[in-house]
Amino acid sequence: MRKNMWLTICLIAVCEFITSAGAYAQINKDLLEKYKVPSIKEPLLNKSNNYRLKLGKTLFFDPRLSGSNWISCATCHNPALGWSDGLPTAIGEGQKKLHRATPTILNTAFNVMQMWDGRFRSLEDQAMSPVESNAEMNQDPEELVKELEAIPGYVELFNDAYPGRGITTDTIAMALASFQRSIVAGIAPFDRWIAGEDKAISAAAKRGFALFEGNANCSTCHSGFNFTDDGFHNIGLNSNDIGRFAVKPVAVTKGAFKTPTLRNVTRTAPYMHNGAYNTLEEVVEHYARGGDDKSNLSPNFKPAKLNYAEKQDLLEFLKTLESAPAELTYPEMPN
Numbered sequence: 001m002r003k004n005m006w007l008t009i010c011l012i013a014v015c016e017f018i019t020s021a022g023a024y025a026q027i028n029k030d031l032l033e034k035y036k037v038p039s040i041k042e043p044l045l046n047k048s049n050n051y052r053l054k055l056g057k058t059l060f061f062d063p064r065l066s067g068s069n070w071i072s073c074a075t076c077h078n079p080a081l082g083w084s085d086g087l088p089t090a091i092g093e094g095q096k097k098l099h100r101a102t103p104t105i106l107n108t109a110f111n112v113m114q115m116w117d118g119r120f121r122s123l124e125d126q127a128m129s130p131v132e133s134n135a136e137m138n139q140d141p142e143e144l145v146k147e148l149e150a151i152p153g154y155v156e157l158f159n160d161a162y163p164g165r166g167i168t169t170d171t172i173a174m175a176l177a178s179f180q181r182s183i184v185a186g187i188a189p190f191d192r193w194i195a196g197e198d199k200a201i202s203a204a205a206k207r208g209f210a211l212f213e214g215n216a217n218c219s220t221c222h223s224g225f226n227f228t229d230d231g232f233h234n235i236g237l238n239s240n241d242i243g244r245f246a247v248k249p250v251a252v253t254k255g256a257f258k259t260p261t262l263r264n265v266t267r268t269a270p271y272m273h274n275g276a277y278n279t280l281e282e283v284v285e286h287y288a289r290g291g292d293d294k295s296n297l298s299p300n301f302k303p304a305k306l307n308y309a310e311k312q313d314l315l316e317f318l319k320t321l322e323s324a325p326a327e328l329t330y331p332e333m334p335n
């Protein structure tokens with residue numbers, strides 16, 4: 001009798017072990033599929049190579065791209081500040097304050113559209129816009145071409161990267177795009193966890209991830225490996241900026257902005273298109289109270305009902321998306 005009971009208990013335990021191990025493997029397989037890194041699509045005419053990367057990097061860090069010769073792309077997209085600037089909204093030429101925050105250029109290789117309002121498709125289309133913008137780099141593109149042509153080091157770099165194409169606004173943009181496409185997030189604890197390394201993230205972060213995908217409703221918009229649906233949503237911020245409406249004027253786009261990646265989000269405070277929040281705690285509070293300006297809220301936006309412990313768990317999860325920065329050598333400026 002006693003022996004039978006023990007046998008039954010042992011059997012149940014073994015069965016439970018097998019089914020739970022099976023479920024665990026299953027979950028991870030699903031997650032791996034859901035968060036799989038897609039391959040980077042390069043335009044046919046701008047396949048990357050070492051020459052293009054070198055030229056693009058040099059241009060990205062060169063303040064001579066601006067009218068004053070003081071501001072480079074990296075002034076605002078600073079690698080030490082998560083490829084952003086640590087400011088609520090950007091500051092350009094002549095200390096002009098812009099009305100939007102500088103997004104990171106990390107993982108822009110995967111963006112379907114560029115900018116908070118998606119007004120550019122490719123990185124190639126985007127690259128000359130900050131150069132020309134009065135508020136950003138305030139440089140006449142034709143002047144810039146002449147300036148670079150007068151620098152023998154650049155003539156050589158362009159020749160290597162785009163043989164026979166010369167220095168034009170197109171080759172400048174292509175090189176900048178090529179370099180930016182190489183700035184991608186590394187493997188974060190979250191990735192190691194879904195790949196099966198159980199201890200890569202804490203129990204709190206695991207609970208946070210369950211909330212992120214479940215009750216807190218975050219993954220409706222922050223979906224996939226880059227934690228964005230590449231869509232535009234109004235999440236109820238107090239802001240006069242019409243956002244996507246300027247590009248696509250229909251009711252739902254008013255005050256809608258592109259869902260930003262959450263990869264390395266710990267590095268890119270302040271947050272939101274207008275830098276409204278200084279910390280991730282404040283961001284989570286925003287979602288918990290269901291936003292502020294509810295006049296045109298996205299239909300996908302639901303208040304995330306979270307208690308104190310759940311908010312902490314969600315924050316712990318967000319931290320697991322941080323990867324070590326790739327080693328970066330600064331380019332030598334050609335003369």
Ligand code: HEC
Nearest residue numbers: 072073076090091092100101102103114115116117130136
């Ligand atoms: C004065 C600061 C400043 C400078 C200089 C600057 N940017 Fe930006 N960058 C911004 C801001 C602000 C935005 C967002 C603007 C918007 O969405 O309307 C942005 C957006 C971008 C984006 C879109 C990212 C995304 O996720 O949508 C890319 C790519 C980019 N910049 C690349 C560059 C390159 C290349 C240069 C140099 C040629 C450059 N930037 C110079 C501030 C700057």
Ligand code: HEC
Nearest residue numbers: 216218221233257258259260271272273287298300301304
């Ligand atoms: C309806 C879509 C949607 C949902 C749901 C959503 N987000 Fe967002 N999230 C966005 C958009 C769009 C922005 C940018 C808004 C802006 O600047 O106007 C954003 C911005 C953020 C930012 C700031 C990132 C940065 O670089 O500025 C964080 C962090 C964030 N969301 C985390 C979360 C978390 C955590 C949840 C769940 C509680 C969540 N989001 C739910 C769409 C969404």
